[in-house]
Amino acid sequence: MRPRLIRREKYGAFDNVKIVLISMVIAFAILSIVFLQANIDPFKGFGQIFNFAFATNVGLFLTIRRTVPLLLVTLAYIIPAKGGLWNIGGEGQLFMGATFATGVAFALPDLSPILLLPLMAIGAMVGGASWGAIVGYLKGKLNVNEVIASLLLNYVAIVLVKYLTWGGPWGDPKGQAESGPISVNAMLPKIGNTGIPPTIFFALGFAIIIYFILKKTSLGYQIELYGHNPKAANYVGVSFLKISLATMIIAGAMAGFAGFHQLSSDTARLRADISPGWGYYGIVFALFANLNVLAAIIVSFFLTGFIVGNTMLQINLGMNFGVEELFIGVIMLCLVGGQLLKRYRISFKKIG
Amino acid sequence: MRDDTKQQENILSGLKRGETVLELRGITKKFPGVIANDHIDFDIKAGEIHAILGENGAGKTTLMNIIYGLLQPDEGEIYIRGKKVQINSPLDSIALGIGMVHQHLKVIPALTAIENILLGYPKLGRILDINKAKKEVSELCKKYGFKVDLDAKLWQLSAGEQQTVEIIRALYQGAKLLILDEPTSVLTPPETVKLLKSLKAMAKNELAVIPFITHKLPVVLEISDRVTVLRNGKVVGRLKTKDATEKILAKKMVGREVVFRIKRSSVKIGKTILEVKGLFALNDRGAPALNGVSFSIHEGEIFSVIGVTGNGQQELAEVLMGLRKPTGGSIIFQGENVTNYSIKKRWDKGIGYVPSDRVGVGSAGELSLVKNIAMDLYHDSEFVSRGIIDYKKIKKYSEKLISDFNVKAPSVTTLASHLSGGNLQKLILARVISRRPKLLIADLPTHGLDVGATEFVQNKLLDLKKDKVAVLLISEDLDEALSLGDKIAPIYEGKFMDILSKKNASKEKVGALMAGVRRG
Numbered sequence: 001m002r003p004r005l006i007r008r009e010k011y012g013a014f015d016n017v018k019i020v021l022i023s024m025v026i027a028f029a030i031l032s033i034v035f036l037q038a039n040i041d042p043f044k045g046f047g048q049i050f051n052f053a054f055a056t057n058v059g060l061f062l063t064i065r066r067t068v069p070l071l072l073v074t075l076a077y078i079i080p081a082k083g084g085l086w087n088i089g090g091e092g093q094l095f096m097g098a099t100f101a102t103g104v105a106f107a108l109p110d111l112s113p114i115l116l117l118p119l120m121a122i123g124a125m126v127g128g129a130s131w132g133a134i135v136g137y138l139k140g141k142l143n144v145n146e147v148i149a150s151l152l153l154n155y156v157a158i159v160l161v162k163y164l165t166w167g168g169p170w171g172d173p174k175g176q177a178e179s180g181p182i183s184v185n186a187m188l189p190k191i192g193n194t195g196i197p198p199t200i201f202f203a204l205g206f207a208i209i210i211y212f213i214l215k216k217t218s219l220g221y222q223i224e225l226y227g228h229n230p231k232a233a234n235y236v237g238v239s240f241l242k243i244s245l246a247t248m249i250i251a252g253a254m255a256g257f258a259g260f261h262q263l264s265s266d267t268a269r270l271r272a273d274i275s276p277g278w279g280y281y282g283i284v285f286a287l288f289a290n291l292n293v294l295a296a297i298i299v300s301f302f303l304t305g306f307i308v309g310n311t312m313l314q315i316n317l318g319m320n321f322g323v324e325e326l327f328i329g330v331i332m333l334c335l336v337g338g339q340l341l342k343r344y345r346i347s348f349k350k351i352g
Numbered sequence: 353m354r355d356d357t358k359q360q361e362n363i364l365s366g367l368k369r370g371e372t373v374l375e376l377r378g379i380t381k382k383f384p385g386v387i388a389n390d391h392i393d394f395d396i397k398a399g400e401i402h403a404i405l406g407e408n409g410a411g412k413t414t415l416m417n418i419i420y421g422l423l424q425p426d427e428g429e430i431y432i433r434g435k436k437v438q439i440n441s442p443l444d445s446i447a448l449g450i451g452m453v454h455q456h457l458k459v460i461p462a463l464t465a466i467e468n469i470l471l472g473y474p475k476l477g478r479i480l481d482i483n484k485a486k487k488e489v490s491e492l493c494k495k496y497g498f499k500v501d502l503d504a505k506l507w508q509l510s511a512g513e514q515q516t517v518e519i520i521r522a523l524y525q526g527a528k529l530l531i532l533d534e535p536t537s538v539l540t541p542p543e544t545v546k547l548l549k550s551l552k553a554m555a556k557n558e559l560a561v562i563p564f565i566t567h568k569l570p571v572v573l574e575i576s577d578r579v580t581v582l583r584n585g586k587v588v589g590r591l592k593t594k595d596a597t598e599k600i601l602a603k604k605m606v607g608r609e610v611v612f613r614i615k616r617s618s619v620k621i622g623k624t625i626l627e628v629k630g631l632f633a634l635n636d637r638g639a640p641a642l643n644g645v646s647f648s649i650h651e652g653e654i655f656s657v658i659g660v661t662g663n664g665q666q667e668l669a670e671v672l673m674g675l676r677k678p679t680g681g682s683i684i685f686q687g688e689n690v691t692n693y694s695i696k697k698r699w700d701k702g703i704g705y706v707p708s709d710r711v712g713v714g715s716a717g718e719l720s721l722v723k724n725i726a727m728d729l730y731h732d733s734e735f736v737s738r739g740i741i742d743y744k745k746i747k748k749y750s751e752k753l754i755s756d757f758n759v760k761a762p763s764v765t766t767l768a769s770h771l772s773g774g775n776l777q778k779l780i781l782a783r784v785i786s787r788r789p790k791l792l793i794a795d796l797p798t799h800g801l802d803v804g805a806t807e808f809v810q811n812k813l814l815d816l817k818k819d820k821v822a823v824l825l826i827s828e829d830l831d832e833a834l835s836l837g838d839k840i841a842p843i844y845e846g847k848f849m850d851i852l853s854k855k856n857a858s859k860e861k862v863g864a865l866m867a868g869v870r871r872g
Contacts, residue, residue: 006440007422217739218730225727229716235675235707236727237696347440 005344016290016342023338027331034326040317048316049309061194063305065265068203069094069258069275071300073282075210076132076251076258078291080146082214083223083247084230089135089150090255091279092157093128097256098263099161100127102179102270105186105263106170113185120186121202121260128256129249131157136248140241146248154279162272170270179270188265197265199257204297206254211293213250223247255279281307284332287339306331363432364449364528367398372434373529373560374419374450379428381414383770385762388414389425390585396529401551401561403572403593406582407605407802409760409772412564415582416531419562420452421445446472451527453518455534461507465500469521492523496553512543519550523559530554532563536571537800548575566802569598581605606804621838622651625822626672626791631681633664633671641667643846644681647839649791649822654813656837657826657848659866661796664846665826666708669795672824673705674698686790699728704789706780708796708826710773714780717769721761724768725750725783757782758808774805781812792816795826810836830859830866842866 032042052059073090080087101124108116131153138144162177164170170179188197214220226233226243234240262274285303289295310324364373376394380387388411396402406412417423419430421439430437432448439445442452459468466486473485486502493500500509500516509517515535522530532551536544551561552575565572572579572593579596581589581604589604627648635641641664649655657665670676672683674695683691690698707713715724726746729735735742735749750764759778761771768776777797784792794813798806813836816823827833833840840857841848842865849865864870 004441004443216741216743218736218741219739221723221726221730221741224723225716225719225730228718229712231709231713232716232727234695235673235705235713236730237694237699238730239694239696 003346003348005340006347008343008345019338019341020288020290020335022341023334024331026338027334030330030334031327034323034330038317038319040319045313045317048312049306051309052312053305053309059305059308061196063301063308064194064200065196066308067301067304068197068199068261068265069278070281070285070304071203071207071297072254072258072261073279074285074289074296074300075207075282075293076128076255076279077282077286078289078293078296079210079214079223079251079254080244080247081286081291082220082227083243084227085139085244085247086147087132087135087150087248087251088147088283089131089153089279090251090282091275091277092150092154093131093252093255094259094262094275094279095154095157095161096127096131096252097124097259098127098270098274099157099164099259100124100256101260101263102164102170102182105182109183109185111185113187113189116185117188117264120264121257124256124260124263125253126256128252128254128259130252131256132248132250132252133245136245137241139248140239140244146244150248158272161270161274165270165272172269175269177272178267181268182263186264187268188261190265197261199261199265202257203261206257207293207297210250210254214293219246255282281328284328284335288335303331362447362449362526362528363435365526367433367528367558367560369397369399369558371398372396373398373432374562375431375434376415376419377429377431379415379418379425379430381411381418381423381425383414385766386770387585389418391428392582392585392587394580394587396560396562398528398558398560399555400578401555401563401576403576403579404562404564404582405569405572405579405601405605406566407804408566408774408800409584409802410582410605411585412566412582413533414585416452416533416564419445419450419531446525446527449526449528451519451522451525451530453515453522453530453532453535455537457511457514457518459506459514459517462505464503464505465509465513465517466502468506468517469502469524471521473521473525489520489524492520495557496523496550498550510543512547515547516550523554528558529560530562532561534566534800535563536565536568544571551575566800569601572596572601573598583607602803605802619652619817619820621653622820624648624650625686626824627684628672629682629684631668631671631683632679633667633676634679635664635667641846642671642678645843645846645848646681647841647848647851649824649839651820651822652817653838654817654823654825654836656833656840657824657843658830658833658837658840658862659828659843661828663843663866665843666795667846668843669705669707669793669824669826672793673703696731699787700731702788702790704784704787704792706777706784706792706794706797708799710776710780711769715768715776718767721754721759721764721766721768721771721779722747722750724779725753725764728783728787753782753786754779757812774801777801777805777809781809785812785816788819789821791822791824793824793826796828797825798832799828830863834859834862844868 035042035045053063054060073094076090076093077087101120104120104123134153135146135150138149139146165179166177172178172180188199190197222238223243226238263270267274285299289299307324307328310327313319313323314321372395374396376392379389379392381389392415404412414423418425421441421444430439437448466482466489469489470485489502498516498520500513506514535547554561576593579591579593580587583605629646631642631645633642645668659665667676671678674693682689685701685703711717729746735746747764754761754764757778759775761775798809813823825836834857838854839851840862841851842862844866849870
């Protein structure tokens with residue numbers, strides 16, 4: 001009997017967990033094939049990934065450190081999505097955050113870190129927020145599709161970074177394709193010898209604040225109403241411009257802060273590859289978390305660990321470079337495919 | 353896809369008169385907090401019209417969706433021609449020979465009638481032979497007495513003709529059992545007569561027909577052979593139509609004697625609340641919808657706008673509420689020119705609006721009743737402080753509203769989409785009225801409601817007179833407009849044909865005016 005899709009009558013929170021788990025099992029089954037063709041025992045392969053990411057000090061600290069930007073870009077997708085808007089622009093907003101932070105760092109290189117770092121963080125959030133605000137304004141005022149606007153602005157942001165750095169005004173005369181280094185004062189301190197900057201607490205704090213905003217505030221209610229039924233929201237006087245601006249600005253600020261973290265804890269220079277596409281990962285993470293902010297914290301940590309652990313495939317198992325992107329891609333595809341099961345279930349029963 | 357028979361063969365092909373087509377045994381379906389269908393038994397024979405009658409919330413829609421495969425029963429069995437079946441989806445039901453004609457027609461306006469009929473036709477080969485199909489469909493039309501221009505685009509057809517297209521589609525797909533959801537609700541009286549004629553022709557041709565009907569009792573009496581009455585999810589009556597009268601059916605349906613009781617008290621008309629001068633507006637397609645409307649409404653006055661839907665009533669309501677921009681004219685509310693005010697500002701000033709589209713505009717189906725009631729409270733300092741909503745308080749407030757307005761719901765955390773039409777309307781009305789507006793715009797507030805809910809809503813509107821509220825009532829129902837309204841304004845093509853006081857408005861006069869006939 002040919003399998004058919006049957007529309008679901010009910011869909012609960014538990015179903016989402018089930019769907020995510022099934023998607024993961026399928027993804028891991030496909031990845032096992034990749035391991036097998038490379039003559040690697042899949043259990044050993046996955047063991048290497050998770051062992052490094054969560055069970056070694058080096059790996060775990062790295063996972064936590066990388067969770068910061070990824071959690072932030074995940075939040076940047078979730079907030080507008082709650083109001084029915086698709087922010088594909090996390091990447092560009094992250095770049096604008098890094099750019100503004102770099103600007104602040106270059107302007108005040110000798111300022112004490114206690115003042116400089118907060119200024120950079122604020123600058124980064126303003127940078128990201130302004131990039132988000134453009135999308136929000138275009139959508140709210142002129143009904144320009146936010147997917148296209150935010151996506152295209154990603155390229156604008158990256159080109160702007162290239163202009164500034166590749167021999168441009170901020171370019172490093174000695175280096176290539178990057179800005180000069182920011183001053184030592186502009187670098188984030190690390191907690192003990194873990195290599196983890198205190199931005200992790202900010203990322204977690206932002207997540208909790210956003211959870212609170214969405215759950216308890218009037219703004220959160222208006223966003224939720226808008227996401228569920230725009231016509232009803234309009235009918236009771238919720239301003240569409242306000243919703244699209246507010247959600248995109250908060251989202252942009254989150255992604256912008258991720259840019260600050262990257263610059264000030266990792267690269268120390270503004271570069272066109274300061275984010276290897278993490279803004280897009282945020283979309284997948286958000287879907288994984290079913291747009292639930294608290295789930296996003298756990299999902300970000302787990303998936304970041306998976307990404308971090310993937311480096312072991314090259315180092316210890318001699319697999320090709322790029323294999324981690326393949327892995328992430330397979331997981332994404334399975335997950336997005338699994339979304340279909342939210343509204344339909346598969347039936348093998350005969351007609352009649 | 354392989355053979356060339358004109359119509360689909362299915363388990364119901366070659367039915368003989370009197371054969372049992374469908375039998376339901378003990379169908380039960382529960383939703384959180386409600387038993388929508390409680391051990392329902394039902395059967396229908398070939399050549400029979402067996403109506404299912406019930407108020408909103410009686411469980412008709414659930415039952416219909418179970419037969420059509422959109423829902424699965426929790427208990428009970430479905431037999432088609434004596435064979436037990438499981439219907440997993442509409443595809444299954446179509447394959448079994450069950451056809452469905454929806455209340456909100458599922459047609460594509462940009463396609464022609466014949467293209468709409470062929471939509472989803474399972475035997476459509478790779479190459480579309482539209483002329484052959486047209487010939488077959490024409491024969492079908494002749495057989496049942498349908499008249500429709502197969503080459504016309506659907507949007508050019510009237511609601512009745514569009515419905516005909518949907519019926520033909522079901523029959524062409526091989527339906528032998530036809531389910532019709534509120535089939536006469538969108539039709540004009542002459543179209544209703546035509547429809548009933550074709551339904552009878554279908555029964556004559558050994559088809560089985562199940563019309564689901566909420567409130568048009570005369571239709572039930574005229575066409576059906578048998579009628580099953582549902583109330584609160586249970587079968588409360590099953591009788592031969594020849595033994596039934598309107599009164600018997602209404603009593604079974606509502607559970608008590610129904611006499612329309614409208615408590616009309618005389619209230620002195622006070623000062624002017626709303627004054628509208630020469631209002632013009634366009635509809636969604638950019639064509640003129642309002643062509644210079646002027647009127648005023650006073651404290652304690654109900655102003656009835658009566659007309660066939662599509663003559664500018666909805667646009668009038670939307671312009672007054674700020675959902676649509678006027679192209680000319682002005683709106684004076686309590687002496688203040690509000691023509692350019694935002695929607696929110698109008699709510700704040702004391703204008704309330706009950707939209708005609710309860711599901712699409714008036715509520716958010718996937719949110720709880722509490723959150724639906726919060727729709728008008730999210731900015732109120734009594735429930736929100738420093739931007740934080742006091743949901744506990746809103747919950748308490750919701751519980752009170754729900755009991756005051758007699759909304760039947762298991763709890764305030766139920767999703768709005770689980771409410772029946774009548775209860776949803778009560779909820780919206782409760783939300784808007786409880787905000788104590790000075791002007792209430794009620795667009796088709798009783799449309800599609802059952803007898804009990806209609807009575808409730810109408811009495812609530814009359815109660816507002818005592819609170820000195822000005823009410824703009826938009827209605828399609830002549831009796832409602834005349835019995836509630838202090839002034840009656842028949843609207844036709846975006847203009848008031850006249851504004852009559854209650855004592856000058858006879859049914860005949862208003863009926864002619866709303867049809868655009870002005871008598872010297």
